[in-house]
Amino acid sequence: MHEVLEQLGKIGIVPVVVLEDAKDALPLAKALCDGGLPCAEITFRTGAAEESIRLLSREYPQMLVGAGTVLTTEQAERATAAGAKFLVSPGTNPQVVKYCVENHLLITPGCANPSDIEQALENGLDVVKFFPAELAGGLAMIQALAAPYVNVKFMPTGGIHPGNAGEYLKYERVLACGGSWMVKGDLIREGAFDKIRQLCREAVQIVKESRG
Numbered sequence: 213m214h215e216v217l218e219q220l221g222k223i224g225i226v227p228v229v230v231l232e233d234a235k236d237a238l239p240l241a242k243a244l245c246d247g248g249l250p251c252a253e254i255t256f257r258t259g260a261a262e263e264s265i266r267l268l269s270r271e272y273p274q275m276l277v278g279a280g281t282v283l284t285t286e287q288a289e290r291a292t293a294a295g296a297k298f299l300v301s302p303g304t305n306p307q308v309v310k311y312c313v314e315n316h317l318l319i320t321p322g323c324a325n326p327s328d329i330e331q332a333l334e335n336g337l338d339v340v341k342f343f344p345a346e347l348a349g350g351l352a353m354i355q356a357l358a359a360p361y362v363n364v365k366f367m368p369t370g371g372i373h374p375g376n377a378g379e380y381l382k383y384e385r386v387l388a389c390g391g392s393w394m395v396k397g398d399l400i401r402e403g404a405f406d407k408i409r410q411l412c413r414e415a416v417q418i419v420k421e422s423r424g
Contacts, residue, residue, distance in 0.1 A: 217298075223251050224418075225249060225390075225416075227249055227395045234264045236400050238272075241272045244275070244395075252276075253300055256281045268295070269297075282300065282308065288319070299318060299319045300320045303328070305321070309331070320340060323341065326360070338364055342367065344369070347370065351379055358385045373393050381423060394414075
């Protein structure tokens with residue numbers, strides 16, 4: 213398994229972040245690191261994403277900074293140039309996945325059914341994002357998919373919260389969970405970084421209790 217994926221597995225919960233303003237990137241990074249989650253998936257849904265990834269990669273080299281909602285090869289190229297160590301997409305776009313594999317970029321494509329997983333396998337991938345996790349069948353669906361695809365691990369994202377994250381993390385085929393509850397937009401906009409730090413610490417405790 214790729215070294216970055218192994219690190220994500222050790223962290224257990226990946227904060228999925230939407231940043232509207234790059235000025236919030238560094239105080240958020242400090243809160244995440246202080247809270248024990250030195251990782252962030254910065255979604256490419258806003259104009260601030262690329263600059264935020266660049267800032268975090270430069271000022272917090274100890275963090276695992278990735279780009280989420282990567283929909284095009286151009287976004288994949290820009291995110292990687294900005295310093296993203298991993299890329300995540302909501303679906304399995306054959307063109308994007310092929311481009312990333314050919315250019316040695318770490319991509320975790322979104323999968324919700326067997327056909328998606330087989331596309332990922334065809335490109336040599338063995339870790340996929342399961343999205344939208346809760347709406348697509350939750351842990352029961354992951355377990356059903358895991359049975360025929362014995363070498364695949366999953367990163368469920370979508371509807372993950374403190375009340376269900378532990379159950380996902382207990383399953384050995386779940387590498388890590390993606391979650392946004394500790395980095396909600398209103399907390400970032402309000403500058404509530406102390407609250408974010410506390411929520412991260414609680415998330416770390418969930419990982420410890422689930423995995424020992």
